[in-house]
Amino acid sequence: MALTDIKVKTAKPKEKPYKLADGGGMYLLINTNGSKYWRMKYRFAGKEKMLSIGVYPDVTLADAREKRSEARKILAAGGDPGVAKKEEKIAQQMSLKNTFEAIAREWHQSKADRWSLRYRDEIIDTFKKDIFPYIGKRPIAEIKPMELLEALRKMEKTWSSGENAQSPPALW
Template sequence: MPLTDTAIKKLKASDKPMKVSDERGLYLLVNPSGSKLWRWKFRFDGKEKVLPLGQYPDTSLAQAREAREDARKLLALGNDPMAQRKAKKIARRLAIEDTFAAIAKKWWESWKAARSDSHTLYVWRRLEADIF
């Protein structure tokens, strides 16, 4: 029987982690510390995997079900939802790290070794004031 919001609120932590299933592989992991974590169990290429979907109550039951359905659609297309999530995370990180300011700072760090302190500070101040 699918979970309800009131049933989730009534769940208490025990001395061991407890899995409370919802439907279609979605379950709520209740840890001894009291945290309640949404997980989705699925199989990809013959291997069982578990995709974390968020923490209750930050992620509601409806949001967890929606995230599971989105992941199921990816799985139906032959894509690994965990690999998709990891690729998006890496792309976000690279977008942040590959800004002009970050690349200029790396260049400046390698460039300043052969220059005087006053000149390197001058160049850095000009970069900050005029370019960044």
Template sequence: MPLTDIALKKLESSERPYKRSDQNGLYVLVKPNGSKHWHMKYRFNNKEKLMSYGPYPLISLKEAREKRDRDRKLLLEGIDPSTVKKERKLAAEIDARGRFDVLAGELLEKNRLEGRAENTLKKKSWLIEMANKDLGKRPIMEITPSEVLVVLKKQEKAGNLETASRLRTTIGEVFRYAIASGITTNDPTIPLKGALVRKRVQSRAAITDPVRLGELLEA
């Protein structure tokens, strides 16, 4: 006999967990502490498996049946609902973790744990803060080379050629960390090699006078 909301509300706890069935594999499990949880029992590839839908009344009878029907449709298509659930969970985790600022923070923490010099960490943190102003809230998988170039060109236009170069390197580090973490497969800073104005290095004449060389060494 199918469950009703009235019947569900009347279910009381017992010393041991017990089940009350609805239809087509759906049932509610009543635990000794009085909590009630939805499950669906099914078979896939001749193996008995279980789906969990959450607690009642947070998940209503209507919602539990909708979840059951959705998963039964997957079974008709030869798809294991538990596999789909794992994929959804992984996608949600990647979505939550996949922002540039989150991964940049993880990289910085990794560098700290590796014992990088404090001055190095300060410089990298400064560069990451700079990148976060434009890229921080963006999903790292969606960031394009042209988007990164806009960020770098801001520093270049301000005359900060060395900063622009170091910023490209740091952003690239974040992307390589994301690739290693399985979040993305692309580093958009690679195509930008050579896209920035290089700082001109001024050569200085070598000191050949022994007296002047001695003064330099003493200084």
């Protein structure tokens, strides 16, 4: 029988961990300390596997069912939902490491030995002041060309206004 929000919410811990089934391989594991975990059993390549869906109440019953549905679609397409989840997690971590600021600093470091100390500082200061506040924390793959152009135009305005107007530093 399918679970209800009330049944999930009122499930109390017992002496041993136990499961409340929802169907389609998904269940709620209730531990002795009262913690509740959504899990899904499935078979892939002839082996039984278990997919961790999330922790209740952070992941609601409706959310868990949606994730179960996504996992079943992956299985139907011939994939392993556990592997897909790991790949997605790695992609998210890589995306966080590949922010515009991280890539720009790496580029700056690779060019630094060719530049004078003053010029090197000028370049990174320009990025810190005019570019990083706008797009620095964003994953590089998510930045649209027009957003980059807008940030560069802001940098150009900064350099061309004021009493010490000058051309922005050449970046290569």
